[in-house]
Structure formats: structure tokens, C-alpha cells
Amino acid sequence: MCGTFKTALLLSCFLYFCQNFNEILALKCKCDICNKTNFTCETDGYCFTSTYVKGGKVKYSYSCLDKVSFFPPEEPRWCHQKATSTEAKICCKESDFCNAEEKFRPLLSSLNIISSVTEKTSTEFTSLEIAAAIVIPTLIICIIIGAAYFFHTSHQRRGMHHHLKHVDDSLEAPDHPILNKGVSLKHMIEMTTSGSGSGLPLLVQRSIARQIQLVEIIGQGRFGEVWKGRWRGENVAVKIFSSREERSWFREAEIYQTVMLRHDNILGFIAADNKDNGTWTQLWLITDYHEHGSLFDFLGRNTLDSSGMIHMALSIATGLAHLHMDIMGTQGKPAIAHRDLKSKNILVKSNGTCAIGDLGLAVRHDVTTDTVDIPLNNRVGTKRYMAPEVLDETMNIDQFDSFKRADVYALGLIFWEIARRCNVGGIYDEYQLPFYDAVPPDPTIDEMRRVVCVDTQRPNIPNRWQSCEALHVMSKLMKECWYHNATARLTALRIKKTLSNFRASEELKM
Incomplete structure (x- = not known):
């Protein structure tokens, strides 16, 4: 009875402390x-x-x-x-x-x-000092009661010490229960995030990162390199940022760990870690690996039938709609705009659907203050995919919808890239980037502004696309994505519903 009373008293003190501490x-x-x-x-x-x-x-x-x-x-x-x-x-x-x-x-x-920080004078009393004056006496009383209870039960705990394992200073956790052999990355993520999609615990992320073997380099970009890696027999993609790109690495890791972001059509984030051997620092971002590579690479090597084209376009629109959507609630998700949507930043999965990646330039919308958290880095989006209002600097960067509309413009260009590779009766076009016939391979802002804003050019839509229903739907959508007037453009959700309805009607005909 005495032990039970002491436990209850200790618990009461602890609850009082917890309830009043934040206040x-x-x-x-x-x-x-x-x-x-x-x-x-x-x-x-x-x-x-x-x-x-x-x-x-x-x-x-x-x-x-x-x-x-x-x-x-x-x-x-x-x-x-x-x-x-x-x-x-x-x-x-x-x-x-x-x-x-x-x-x-x-x-x-x-x-x-x-x-310039000056010293605090002895007459200032901060909220921390006031808190200490209230909290410390309460803690002392609780500690005195708790000490009696601790010594009373300590002999029971001594017998358990041989079960505890030491975790070394490197913060690696090979014996962490969720890192047991036989547990796949997918299962581990589902097990630890409880569907919140907010990412693995940092200790687990670091443990995974330090057990990865780099196999071969599969890509290169402004930020650094992308490698194919292996973790316990599973393939992963490792994006290695140079130390100069720390902001981009930090921003992308931060965005990927936004609550409720995880989605079939958003590239699956696994871990982020910084590796420092004393002479150089590598910043790693580990994601799912997709053997087909980027949409840019895939379209350069493959053609699609009309069904595969719709399937692929719908998956990209679905991913973008999820990104743009805000989910209300305590486990909610802010609306996010990508700001660098292009075929090189979209990965093709083994089932022919896509996942949107490279969120290093993404911005989030804070509903409560109606503000946009624009990242503090020097990168800009890809000039070829920039919307007219971005090129001529008329976009209202204080309004979050402006960023979503710029994403939709880029989505229209991506749809055009996909549609060119649609094989109908043995007829299809060679793969090309948007505006390949209007600007050089690495266009300047001025060159893109002249073509897009001054001459109001858009990619050419062949007449033959009108004779195929799927290509006709795609051409109509892309035109409604790249309107010069941003407010006239479709939303990602509307594009998703249009493609979903078309696919459903085609399945009924079969």
C-alpha cells in the first residue's frame, strides 16, 4: 500500500508540473x-x-x-x-x-x-527566472518523494541490467528493433510513421544512411550527384549534395518530412544524413529507387500507347493535386507548390506511373497567416518551364495560388512531352524538350521571355492529334494549362478529374 501511495503521489506531482510548465x-x-x-x-x-x-x-x-x-x-x-x-x-x-x-x-x-548583443542587467527578471522560482521547489518536493520510491524498487531493476545494450557515440543503432533483418524499408516506414508520412525518426535515418553501399552514379545536377545504393539487399537512390548546397539539402529534407506528404505519386523519402570525415562534408538525401529513371530519360528511350499515356499523365496530375492540397487538422498537411516541375524531376515507376521528386525549391502555404515560406536559397526554377508571369516578373509572390498556377503551366509542357511519344498506328514523334525549335539548348531568361511573353509562343500541337480521342483530350488539357492569363488555367485537381473520367469511360468501352 505504501509503494502504491508513493507512486500515486509522485505521479500527481509530475502531472502538475507538466500541466503548468508550458503555461x-x-x-x-x-x-x-x-x-x-x-x-x-x-x-x-x-x-x-x-x-x-x-x-x-x-x-x-x-x-x-x-x-x-x-x-x-x-x-x-x-x-x-x-x-x-x-x-x-x-x-x-x-x-x-x-x-x-x-x-x-x-x-x-x-x-x-x-x-550586437548586450549583457542583461541584474535587475531584469525574465520569464525563465520566474518559471524557475515556481518549478524548482515543486521539483524538489517531487524528487524527495520519488527518491524513497526509487530506492525501494531499485533492487528489482538491477536484475534487468544485463538485457540493456550500449548505443555508441556515432548514434548508429544496429540493434534498433525496427532495423532488424528481414524488415523492408516500406514496412519500416509504415510501422514508424503510423500513416502520418512525416518521416522516420532521425536516429533510424542516420542508421540507415550509414549502412548504405554506393553502387554506381546514375545522374548529375546543379546540386551534386545521384547514386544507386544498396541497403540490406534493397535498392535506394542517394542524392549527394556538395557542402555549398547545404540550404537546398536542408530544405528538401524538411519538405519531404512534412506531415501527410507521403503519397504514391510523390517520390518516397527514406532518410537524410550529413557525413563528415574531417576534411569534407557530404549531405545525403535517400529516396526510393526507380530503375526507369526520370521521365526525361524514359521518354527518350520508349514510346507509349494511348492508354499508357493517360495512365502516366493521370499519375503526375494526382501527385501534383496532392502536393497542392491542404489537409486540415492536427495531423494536417499544408498546401505545397513545387516551383521546379519538369520531366527531369519526375521519376517513372515500374508500373508505368510516375512520382514527383526534387522538392528543394518547394514552398508551403501557412493558412493561419496566409503567407508563403519561400526558401532562402539562390536557386531558381528551370527557365524552359517558367510560366510567363515568372519570366516577366509580374507574379504576385505573396499569393500562394500564383505558385500553384505556375506549376500547372509546367505540367502542360510535360503533357506535351509525353503526348509526342504516344504511338498511334505506328506514328509518333521523336522526343524533344518544350520549345526545342525556338530557343537554344540552355536558354537565357531573356530568350525565354521573348518567345513565351512577347511572341506568346507555345509548343506545336500536330493536327493528327485531333483524330485520336486520347491525344485530343491531352491537347485540350495542355492548352488550358499554359494560358498566358494565369487565373484562366485549370487546377491540378480539375486536370486529375478530367483524366480520371476519360480513363473510366475508356474502360467501359472495353
């Missing part, structure tokens, strides 16, 4: 986008000030960084990025509105942004 430590921050809450936000993480130089002027942005947004989860890497000549960030949590104080304003000096 005591709720941090208030200055927030320049929170006009509905008097430009104030509350967080369980950090206040931050972001400073950047635009048009020769220093500009400031203030907000909250909640723990749910941390990557890695234990401490946000975002807060520890070095200041550059054009931007700096400072995170703080020692007092309410600490990000509004002058001492946290980065100063512009000789084109280098530095932070």
Missing part, C-alpha cells in the same frame, strides 16, 4: 505578420528576427518559431546558420518580446551583417 514558459514574441493578434504571437520554441538586405536597404521580419517546425526536432538548424553579407537571423527565448529589442537587431557594417 509558465509560454513565450510572447513580436510578429509583423500577426495583425489579428495585435502583432504578437506565442510559442513553445523561439522568437526570431530575420534581417536581410533588399534594394540596398536593411529589412526586418519578426515571428515565432514553434517546436513543431524544428528541423532537426531537438534544435532548429535554421537558428544557427551563419550571417552572410545580405542576411542574418537571431533566435532568442530568454524573455517575452526579446526579438523586438534593439540589442537583437543585426547591424549592417561594411556590407557584413553582425549581431
Whole structure:
């Protein structure tokens, strides 16, 4: 009875502490986008000030960084990025509105942004100190009661010590229960994410990454290389970023681990890890491997029948519709726009469907503040696939729908690439990139602007496509994707429904 009473008392103390801890430590921050809450936000993480130089002027942005947004989860890497000549960030949590104080304003000096932080005076009492005054006595009482209970039961635990295994300092976990031999990657992901699609635990990601053997290089891009790798007999794709591309690596890993993102038509994310041997650093992003490679590679080697064309186009539209969709709720998903959709960033699966990859430039929509989190990296999308409003810089970057419409324009060009390879009665076109006959292989922004915006050219649609019902549907869709007026373009969801209805009607005829 005594042991039971002590356990209950200890539990009561612990619950009291848990219930009041967040309330005591709720941090208030200055927030320049929170006009509905008097430009104030509350967080369980950090206040931050972001400073950047635009048009020769220093500009400031203030907000909250909640723990749910941390990557890695234990401490946000975002807060520890070095200041550059054009931007700096400072995170703080020692007092309410600490990000509004002058001492946290980065100063512009000789084109280098530095932070000037003064010492806190002895008369200041922060929320952390107030919390400590309340929490510490409560903890001491709980510890005294808990100590009696601990010594009473410690002899029972001693007999269990021989079952515990040591995990070394490298953070590898070969004996982690979900890494047991015989467990496939697919099963492991389903087992640990419970359908949330938010990614494997970081410890498991690192363990997987450090057990991968690189087999052969299968691609190269602006960021680095793509390798085929093996993990316990399974093929994986390993995207290796150079250390100069850390932002792109971090952003892509962050986007891939967005809750509820996992989908059959989005490239399956497995793990992210940084490998440092003291002289160089490699940043790894590990995803599902698809032997057919990119849609660009596949279309260069293969043709499709009309059914395969619709099947493939529908899968891409379905993936994009899922990306663009916001799912409400505690386990919800923000709407995401890709910003670099092209045939080289789409993978072809063994069943003829596709998965959209390369999310390093993606942006997310925050419904509560109606803002877009544009990534802080220097990359732009692929010029050949840029929508007219992107090329002539008339796009409203503060409105999330603008990014979705630019994705749909690129989708229309991809549909044109696929349709050219549709084999009807032995007739088909050779594979070409959009605007192959209007601009050089590596066009400039000015060259693309002249063709797309000034001359309002679009890829040529052969007359023979009108005699095949599937090609007629595809040509009608692509025209409605690449309207010059962005607001007139179809949504990804509408494209998905049109293709799905057409496929269903064709199956009824069979």
C-alpha cells in the first residue's frame, strides 16, 4: 500500500508540473505578420528576427518559431546558420518580446551583417527566472518523494541490467528493433510513421544512411550527384549534395518530412544524413529507387500507347493535386507548390506511373497567416518551364495560388512531352524538350521571355492529334494549362478529374 501511495503521489506531482510548465514558459514574441493578434504571437520554441538586405536597404521580419517546425526536432538548424553579407537571423527565448529589442537587431557594417548583443542587467527578471522560482521547489518536493520510491524498487531493476545494450557515440543503432533483418524499408516506414508520412525518426535515418553501399552514379545536377545504393539487399537512390548546397539539402529534407506528404505519386523519402570525415562534408538525401529513371530519360528511350499515356499523365496530375492540397487538422498537411516541375524531376515507376521528386525549391502555404515560406536559397526554377508571369516578373509572390498556377503551366509542357511519344498506328514523334525549335539548348531568361511573353509562343500541337480521342483530350488539357492569363488555367485537381473520367469511360468501352 505504501509503494502504491508513493507512486500515486509522485505521479500527481509530475502531472502538475507538466500541466503548468508550458503555461509558465509560454513565450510572447513580436510578429509583423500577426495583425489579428495585435502583432504578437506565442510559442513553445523561439522568437526570431530575420534581417536581410533588399534594394540596398536593411529589412526586418519578426515571428515565432514553434517546436513543431524544428528541423532537426531537438534544435532548429535554421537558428544557427551563419550571417552572410545580405542576411542574418537571431533566435532568442530568454524573455517575452526579446526579438523586438534593439540589442537583437543585426547591424549592417561594411556590407557584413553582425549581431550586437548586450549583457542583461541584474535587475531584469525574465520569464525563465520566474518559471524557475515556481518549478524548482515543486521539483524538489517531487524528487524527495520519488527518491524513497526509487530506492525501494531499485533492487528489482538491477536484475534487468544485463538485457540493456550500449548505443555508441556515432548514434548508429544496429540493434534498433525496427532495423532488424528481414524488415523492408516500406514496412519500416509504415510501422514508424503510423500513416502520418512525416518521416522516420532521425536516429533510424542516420542508421540507415550509414549502412548504405554506393553502387554506381546514375545522374548529375546543379546540386551534386545521384547514386544507386544498396541497403540490406534493397535498392535506394542517394542524392549527394556538395557542402555549398547545404540550404537546398536542408530544405528538401524538411519538405519531404512534412506531415501527410507521403503519397504514391510523390517520390518516397527514406532518410537524410550529413557525413563528415574531417576534411569534407557530404549531405545525403535517400529516396526510393526507380530503375526507369526520370521521365526525361524514359521518354527518350520508349514510346507509349494511348492508354499508357493517360495512365502516366493521370499519375503526375494526382501527385501534383496532392502536393497542392491542404489537409486540415492536427495531423494536417499544408498546401505545397513545387516551383521546379519538369520531366527531369519526375521519376517513372515500374508500373508505368510516375512520382514527383526534387522538392528543394518547394514552398508551403501557412493558412493561419496566409503567407508563403519561400526558401532562402539562390536557386531558381528551370527557365524552359517558367510560366510567363515568372519570366516577366509580374507574379504576385505573396499569393500562394500564383505558385500553384505556375506549376500547372509546367505540367502542360510535360503533357506535351509525353503526348509526342504516344504511338498511334505506328506514328509518333521523336522526343524533344518544350520549345526545342525556338530557343537554344540552355536558354537565357531573356530568350525565354521573348518567345513565351512577347511572341506568346507555345509548343506545336500536330493536327493528327485531333483524330485520336486520347491525344485530343491531352491537347485540350495542355492548352488550358499554359494560358498566358494565369487565373484562366485549370487546377491540378480539375486536370486529375478530367483524366480520371476519360480513363473510366475508356474502360467501359472495353
